[in-house]
Amino acid sequence: MRTGRKILAIASVLVxxxxxxxxxxxxxxxxxxxxxxxYNAQGNPFAWHGVTFAHFEFLFTQTHFLQWLLNSTIVATxxxxxxxxxxxxAGYSLARLRYRGAGVLGWTFFVTYLVxxxxxxxxxxxxxxxxxxxxxxxxxxxxxxxxLIPFCTWMLMGYFKSIPRELEESGLVDGCSRLQAMFRxxxxxxxxxxxxxxxxxxxxxxxxxxxxxxxxxxxxxxxIPIGVPSELVRGDVFFWGELMAGAxxxxxxxxxLYSFFVDQFVSGLTAGAVKG
Amino acid sequence: xxxxxxxxLKPTREFALARLLNREAPLGYALLLPALAILAVxxxxxxxxxxxxxxxxxxxxxxxxxxxxxxxxxxxxDPIFTQALGNTMAYTFVTVxxxxxxxLALAAVLHIEFRFNRFTRAAMLLPxxxxxxxxxxxxxxxxxxxxxxxxxxxxxxxxxxxxxxxxFPWPMISLMTVNIWRGTPFFGVSLLxxxxxxxxxxxxxxxxxxxxxxRRWLYVTVPTIRPVILITTLLSIIMTFADFQVIWILTKGGxxxxxxxxxxxxxxxxxxGTDIGIGAAISLFMFPVLCVSIGIxxxxxxxx
Numbered sequence: 299m300r301t302g303r304k305i306l307a308i309a310s311v312l313v314x315x316x317x318x319x320x321x322x323x324x325x326x327x328x329x330x331x332x333x334x335x336x337y338n339a340q341g342n343p344f345a346w347h348g349v350t351f352a353h354f355e356f357l358f359t360q361t362h363f364l365q366w367l368l369n370s371t372i373v374a375t376x377x378x379x380x381x382x383x384x385x386x387x388a389g390y391s392l393a394r395l396r397y398r399g400a401g402v403l404g405w406t407f408f409v410t411y412l413v414x415x416x417x418x419x420x421x422x423x424x425x426x427x428x429x430x431x432x433x434x435x436x437x438x439x440x441x442x443x444x445x446l447i448p449f450c451t452w453m454l455m456g457y458f459k460s461i462p463r464e465l466e467e468s469g470l471v472d473g474c475s476r477l478q479a480m481f482r483x484x485x486x487x488x489x490x491x492x493x494x495x496x497x498x499x500x501x502x503x504x505x506x507x508x509x510x511x512x513x514x515x516x517x518x519x520x521x522i523p524i525g526v527p528s529e530l531v532r533g534d535v536f537f538w539g540e541l542m543a544g545a546x547x548x549x550x551x552x553x554x555l556y557s558f559f560v561d562q563f564v565s566g567l568t569a570g571a572v573k574g
Numbered sequence: 575x576x577x578x579x580x581x582x583l584k585p586t587r588e589f590a591l592a593r594l595l596n597r598e599a600p601l602g603y604a605l606l607l608p609a610l611a612i613l614a615v616x617x618x619x620x621x622x623x624x625x626x627x628x629x630x631x632x633x634x635x636x637x638x639x640x641x642x643x644x645x646x647x648x649x650x651x652d653p654i655f656t657q658a659l660g661n662t663m664a665y666t667f668v669t670v671x672x673x674x675x676x677x678l679a680l681a682a683v684l685h686i687e688f689r690f691n692r693f694t695r696a697a698m699l700l701p702x703x704x705x706x707x708x709x710x711x712x713x714x715x716x717x718x719x720x721x722x723x724x725x726x727x728x729x730x731x732x733x734x735x736x737x738x739x740x741x742f743p744w745p746m747i748s749l750m751t752v753n754i755w756r757g758t759p760f761f762g763v764s765l766l767x768x769x770x771x772x773x774x775x776x777x778x779x780x781x782x783x784x785x786x787x788x789r790r791w792l793y794v795t796v797p798t799i800r801p802v803i804l805i806t807t808l809l810s811i812i813m814t815f816a817d818f819q820v821i822w823i824l825t826k827g828g829x830x831x832x833x834x835x836x837x838x839x840x841x842x843x844x845x846x847g848t849d850i851g852i853g854a855a856i857s858l859f860m861f862p863v864l865c866v867s868i869g870i871x872x873x874x875x876x877x878x
Contacts, residue, residue: 311694318698325709387605392602507706
């Protein structure tokens with residue numbers, strides 16, 4: 299009975315793992331397969347003859363891929379920095395200071411976090427046009443904080459609340475101002491929370507699609523998610539090897555970030571659902 | 575409130591500001607300002623503007639005139655809109671059902687300690703981490719009409735596979751599969767985290783009462799983590815109802831609107847067709863689902 303259950307559990311884990319990982323496996327092998335294996339509908343789909351780096355070469359020499367990589371990095375870094383700066387201040391304020399409306403404002407941030415991008419993208423496009431930000435990376439850098447700030451603020455609020463109040467009270471007694479107490483005593487202790495919020499924010503902006511799709515049309519200004527499917531599909535022709543190579547390279551930064559910080563990721567992912 | 579040091583100094587303007595910022599309420603509001611400013615300009619204002627746009631005949635680049643509810647009257651008579659609304663509901667209902675069921679199973683299995691547990695957990699989260707557009711491109715390739723790896727595997731055992739993204743009802747089924755693939759880890763991980771917080775005494779008491787693993791799960795685990803199940807489900811309903819990426823990459827709503835949903839149709843009408851007023855009205859149909867879900871979430875969170 300006990301072993302029977304264990305075998306069942308292991309079997310279901312294996313099935314789930316194959317289902318989960320197969321697309322990544324297929325992405326990986328397709329990026330390295332020569333075209334004659336890629337476009338061959340006959341025989342064993344898992345057999346292939348030799349490895350080629352031609353798809354990667356094409357990506358770097360015939361498309362704006364490096365530029366997209368740079369754009370994605372600029373946009374994700376800048377919007378994460380802006381969001382963290384705003385969210386540290388707001389999170390501290392909502393978690394630590396007592397004033398009228400703090401409770402309602404805290405919930406407002408939470409509700410804003412739940413508003414999907416697809417509900418707002420049309421009027422937001424009109425606003426972005428009005429501010430002459432259409433087609434520029436600056437537009438994305440200013441718009442991405444709209445979904446990063448609510449999330450980071452909510453996460454940091456929870457983190458600040460977990461740091462004992464006595465700590466800053468002792469600082470205040472010793473003659474610190476409130477701002478000094480916040481920056482010198484509380485913030486250093488909140489570094490792990492800031493780090494997980496930052497990783498999350500970076501990943502979310504790296505992955506963002508619809509705003510970039512609507513706001514950016516110039517090939518050299520694109521980010522990875524909109525660049526890869528645009529320049530590697532020409533008319534009806536899909537450059538599958540190159541598409542998979544681009545998808546693979548575009549996934550590497552977040553996959554690396556994730557592999558180093560798995561635990562922060564998991565606790566961050568569940569923070570919203572569990573801690574509420 | 576801490577006493578301000580050096581109150582005998584002549585109060586210069588900076589000094590007055592410093593004193594003001596040392597009081598809780600002014601400092602509290604001041605620290606909120608940068609965040610609120612960004613959200614006011616790029617969330618609250620566009621939202622209000624969207625409500626107005628939906629009541630006008632605006633196109634991209636030209637603000638139109640107030641036309642009352644004419645856009646809503648127009649889209650409610652539009653058969654493609656009705657189809658998109660139905661597709662959105664089917665897509666949400668079916669995928670959330672599977673994501674919840676598979677997520678519960680995944681969490682239950684991952685809760686058991688076994689050797690590759692850590693690796694398995696990390697691997698299971700990958701679909702959630704990797705940029706959706708990029709992983710969906712891999713699915714697009716796997717669904718390819720000529721070189722689909724699924725069909726090649728089927729051909730191996732002498733079965734002719736369907737045209738995954740071309741022939742009814744496969745396109746919708748394919749989209750749902752990808753959405754379930756991507757969304758299940760979110761359920762698995764948040765339910766697992768909740769399960770790990772269930773007090774061990776509850777299980778011990780159940781064992782004393784003679785409950786087997788299945789009954790322990792049903793009568794101890796599920797009731798204890800019910801709030802997390804509900805909140806995760808509602809979050810997923812919001813995200814799925816508004817999903818765009820998976821559908822746009824795989825089918826763009828086609829073939830012939832078979833997989834058109836609210837978000838893709840709003841994009842088609844509002845951006846590609848430049849009728850931004852009608853597009854805004856279409857995306858506003860997400861609003862009721864959003865309101866109801868948020869209402870229930872807030873109610874659940876406030877209850878405890």
